[in-house]
Amino acid sequence: MIESKANRKFKEAAFYNSQNDGGYFLLPFKFHRLNGEKEILVNEVGDYLILPTGTTATIVNRQISKENNSELYGDLIANFFISEEAIHPLIDVLATRYRTKKHFLNYFTGLHIFVISLRCEHTCFYCQVSRVTENRDQYDMSIQNIDRGIEIMFKSPNPHVTMEFQGGEALLAFDNIKYAVEKSEKIAGEIGKQITFVICTNLALVNEEILYYCKEHKILISTSLDGPQSIHDSNRHKPHASSYALAIKGIKLSREILGEDQVSALMTTTTLSLEHPIEIVDEYYNMGFPGIFLRNISPYGFALRTEKSKYSTDKFIEFYKKALGRILEYNFQGHYFTEDLARIYLTKILTPFNTGFVDMQSPAGLINGVIVFNYDGGVYATDESRMLAEQKDFTFKLGTLNDEYKDLFFGAKAQEIAQVWSNEALAGCSECAFQAYCGADPVHHHATQGDMYGYRPTSAFCQKNMEIIRYLIELMESEPKIKKIFESWISKK
Amino acid sequence: MAHINCIKDGEIIVFANTLLFSKDALFKCLYWYGDKFHTSVSFADVDNYCVKIKPLSTAAINSEDLELYQQKLERDLIDFQLRDVVTKETQNIRDLIIAKAFSNGEFDEDPPGDVSDPVGFNPSL
Ligand code: SF4
Numbered sequence: 001m002i003e004s005k006a007n008r009k010f011k012e013a014a015f016y017n018s019q020n021d022g023g024y025f026l027l028p029f030k031f032h033r034l035n036g037e038k039e040i041l042v043n044e045v046g047d048y049l050i051l052p053t054g055t056t057a058t059i060v061n062r063q064i065s066k067e068n069n070s071e072l073y074g075d076l077i078a079n080f081f082i083s084e085e086a087i088h089p090l091i092d093v094l095a096t097r098y099r100t101k102k103h104f105l106n107y108f109t110g111l112h113i114f115v116i117s118l119r120c121e122h123t124c125f126y127c128q129v130s131r132v133t134e135n136r137d138q139y140d141m142s143i144q145n146i147d148r149g150i151e152i153m154f155k156s157p158n159p160h161v162t163m164e165f166q167g168g169e170a171l172l173a174f175d176n177i178k179y180a181v182e183k184s185e186k187i188a189g190e191i192g193k194q195i196t197f198v199i200c201t202n203l204a205l206v207n208e209e210i211l212y213y214c215k216e217h218k219i220l221i222s223t224s225l226d227g228p229q230s231i232h233d234s235n236r237h238k239p240h241a242s243s244y245a246l247a248i249k250g251i252k253l254s255r256e257i258l259g260e261d262q263v264s265a266l267m268t269t270t271t272l273s274l275e276h277p278i279e280i281v282d283e284y285y286n287m288g289f290p291g292i293f294l295r296n297i298s299p300y301g302f303a304l305r306t307e308k309s310k311y312s313t314d315k316f317i318e319f320y321k322k323a324l325g326r327i328l329e330y331n332f333q334g335h336y337f338t339e340d341l342a343r344i345y346l347t348k349i350l351t352p353f354n355t356g357f358v359d360m361q362s363p364a365g366l367i368n369g370v371i372v373f374n375y376d377g378g379v380y381a382t383d384e385s386r387m388l389a390e391q392k393d394f395t396f397k398l399g400t401l402n403d404e405y406k407d408l409f410f411g412a413k414a415q416e417i418a419q420v421w422s423n424e425a426l427a428g429c430s431e432c433a434f435q436a437y438c439g440a441d442p443v444h445h446h447a448t449q450g451d452m453y454g455y456r457p458t459s460a461f462c463q464k465n466m467e468i469i470r471y472l473i474e475l476m477e478s479e480p481k482i483k484k485i486f487e488s489w490i491s492k493k
Numbered sequence: 494m495a496h497i498n499c500i501k502d503g504e505i506i507v508f509a510n511t512l513l514f515s516k517d518a519l520f521k522c523l524y525w526y527g528d529k530f531h532t533s534v535s536f537a538d539v540d541n542y543c544v545k546i547k548p549l550s551t552a553a554i555n556s557e558d559l560e561l562y563q564q565k566l567e568r569d570l571i572d573f574q575l576r577d578v579v580t581k582e583t584q585n586i587r588d589l590i591i592a593k594a595f596s597n598g599e600f601d602e603d604p605p606g607d608v609s610d611p612v613g614f615n616p617s618l
Contacts, residue, residue: 025586026578026582027586028579028580028583028586028587028590029579029583030576030579031572031575031576033572044587056572056575057571057575060575060579087589091586091590091593094590095590095593096594098591098594099594099595102594102595427521428524431521431573431576431580455527455528456524457525457526457528457529
């Protein structure tokens with residue numbers, strides 16, 4: 001017999017086996033039936049196992065053992081679903097993993113949206129907020145409010161802030177954007193913060209002078225492209241011109257001057273779009289974008305009230321699946337082309353990390369990740385909150401730019417919202433297997449159900465997330481080549 | 494008296510033994526039926542809960558669907574009971590994980606077992 005050294009780190013195998021009397025301890029996990037045959041088990045840090053239906057019952061009822069189900073037992077131990085000791089010896093690893101998942105909380109608010117002007121030269125049917133007017137005084141952000149917004153932005157503990165200019169049409173107030181950029185650049189340099197600038201624009205007014213300025217100041221362009229001309233022009237109405245033609249011309253010019261990767265586009269799915277998933281994906285592919293973000297229309301304000309843009313979540317999910325199928329076809333042919341909503345979920349499902357996407361976080365991204373300074377000095381929790389305000393619903397107004405930082409970000413209103421911003425503590429979500437992949441959206445639930453807390457069985461937010469997450473997992477499990485494609489989407493930045 | 498799950502007058506009636514099912518599991522399960530059904534929980538007798546669900550007039554559920562919903566309810570009750578067991582058994586460890594995750598090291602522990610020097614480099618041993 002080999003004598004063990006007194007200070008040897010690893011004991012003989014018999015020692016470990018003797019510890020296991022067939023019993024084990026459960027670690028926190030949740031489960032969900034994927035279909036008739038399979039169920040998914042997800043642990044506290046988002047790791048998952050897909051197992052035959054009924055496995056959870058055998059685990060919970062202590063019907064599996066190391067001897068009789070060695071492979072399953074090993075998987076459950078290795079993936080933190082069960083433990084042989086009451087306090088898992090690697091509990092600190094689990095805690096670190098949990099901290100990594102919630103890392104987005106570390107730095108607090110990063111995205112600061114400045115609604116630089118409410119004026120717009122488009123008359124899109126689903127837009128509630130914009131005004132076609134020459135009245136700058138009433139609908140542009142004043143210099144005083146810009147100054148105050150910048151002051152508040154730099155109070156954020158986040159070492160890297162983003163200043164995003166929105167409208168209306170932001171370029172109608174380009175002089176004010178220039179003022180804000182130059183002032184912020186100077187302060188950021190002085191106090192050693194990093195800053196990123198973004199202009200959200202329909203590009204109708206863009207010209208070389210504006211773009212060279214953007215190049216000089218490293219300003220990113222985010223535009224809208226709803227699909228081919230027939231869809232885009234029908235969604236986005238510009239009197240006496242084709243919004244699509246202007247957008248395409250603007251995208252090309254922006255890429256020429258700023259570089260391909262400095263210009264991104266977002267689409268909004270209207271009722272008309274629902275009938276054209278393939279054409280919309282093709283438009284993005286043909287325009288040379290590396291991917292597309294299939295977004296459903298936000299159920300706020302005008303969008304909620306016009307029949308033209310009202311559709312059921314079922315229809316959106318159907319649209320989404322068809323469009324995703326087309327995207328996968330491109331990938332099967334060897335092209336790298338992604339879907340961004342899937343990328344957000346997949347990052348949460350397949351990696352130890354989370355994403356910075358504020359609409360899908362718990363605690364929610366509002367205030368923690370994003371804040372909106374409205375043209376009139378109002379401060380709102382999200383972009384959608386200020387749209388509600390245009391309908392005289394000020395539920396998510398945190399105050400005004402004249403208020404103190406602590407009162408805006410930690411005041412009574414922020415505390416009220418904080419009660420309902422963690423899905424871990426919401427009815428329905430608290431036992432949901434997809435909790436780690438999903439988020440909380442108090443603004444959506446207030447807007448659609450009249451209650452920030454929300455009621456999951458009728459929530460469009462829940463229905464969409466639950467089905468798309470389930471579908472992505474089902475796709476990956478059914479075809480290894482799809483899993484490979486999905487992995488490539490999240491490994492490439 | 495034996496209680497048998499059934500559909501009566503358009504209402505699904507399911508019994509759950511109080512020793513086997515927790516009240517929390519019952520309510521968490523019924524939460525998901527509130528969009529389509531009137532729901533109620535009562536005691537059938539000291540040993541059994543009586544769970545009743547009746548389709549809302551707006552839910553467009555026909556009588557053929559009721560049997561499927563009965564099956565779904567019976568299955569969901571078991572699933573939510575399993576979830577309840579996991580939640581309750583793991584509450585402390587979950588609290589500990591979260592407390593450690595958000596602490597600044599004050600809950601960190603030394604690695605379990607004897608702190609040893611596997612290859613004998615430490616001259617103090
Ligand atoms: S919103 Fe729905 S899918 Fe998301 S965690 Fe809650 S219950 Fe689950």
